[in-house]
Amino acid sequence: MNRLTRAVDRLADGSNILTRRIGARLADWVARARRHDLSGWRAALGCWLRLALITLGLYLLWRLVRFLPALLWLLSAGWTIAAWRAGRTPSPEAADEAPEEAAPxxxxxxxxxxxxxxxxxxxxxxxxxxxxxxxxxxxxxxxxxxxxxxxxxxxxxxxxxxxxxxxxxxxxxxxxxxxxxxxxxxxxxxxxxxxxx
Structure with missing residues (x-):
């Protein structure tokens, strides 16, 4: 496996991790809005409101990128850096240096x-x-x-x-x-x- 393939794999793995983390955090945030003292559709109103806020935020971001296309470069660079960090795995050299520190x-x-x-x-x-x-x-x-x-x-x-x-x-x-x-x-x-x- 060459260096370019490893870099692409790291970015892909990091993007997957980021997507799952963001999705899980948004899902938890929406689920916490459910009222347990109510029942039926009234209990879920908070969830629907938070889903509407997420949708509105995505729409506003899309409109902002349409108005300022150069912003997409900044967002792409930010995502790439975050994905690179999230996809980081310990190097084989570091694993060889401290095998006793590996978790059981x-x-x-x-x-x-x-x-x-x-x-x-x-x-x-x-x-x-x-x-x-x-x-x-x-x-x-x-x-x-x-x-x-x-x-x-x-x-x-x-x-x-x-x-x-x-x-x-x-x-x-x-x-x-x-x-x-x-x-x-x-x-x-x-x-x-x-x-x-």
Missing amino acids: APDVEAVRRLLLDLMGTASGVQLRTVLAHLQEHGQWEGRTVTDLRVHLERLDVPVDRGVKVGGTPTWGVRRRDLEAPSPVAAEEAATVPSTAA
């Missing part, structure tokens, strides 16, 4: 226990609740719900976009999915020979 692989069962503890007696837990809990304990600072969702998916922890706990359905984890045997446990059980005659 997460324990899937410990993650499942944490999620079950956060659920309490509920049927599920929303990822924003999990993220808030982690940040209260000094972990996952500056990360988003999307980052947490991707991390859980890598650990084969099932996530669902329709988890409803006391209000708006959003990304979360359901108890029934966690209480099913984990893929690791299922593989171990499959490799144990049967003692039956």
Whole structure:
């Protein structure tokens, strides 16, 4: 892989990360406007208002770029710099220099226990609740719900976009999915020979 290909890959990865972060933050901002003391369409009025504000902001930005086309160069440069920074990965040399500083692989069962503890007696837990809990304990600072969702998916922890706990359905984890045997446990059980005659 040559230098140009690596640079293009880094910009593409960074753009994907930025798009997901911005989308997740906007979705969280819109979802927080839902009123839990109301029901029906009245509860969602705040969400619709925030969606209208986002649409108005995008329209005004488009009109501004139409009026001042040179502004598009500035916006493109800003996006490129942000994508370059977001797409940064540690260099192989740095990884070779300090292998002892690498984070240990997460324990899937410990993650499942944490999620079950956060659920309490509920049927599920929303990822924003999990993220808030982690940040209260000094972990996952500056990360988003999307980052947490991707991390859980890598650990084969099932996530669902329709988890409803006391209000708006959003990304979360359901108890029934966690209480099913984990893929690791299922593989171990499959490799144990049967003692039956």
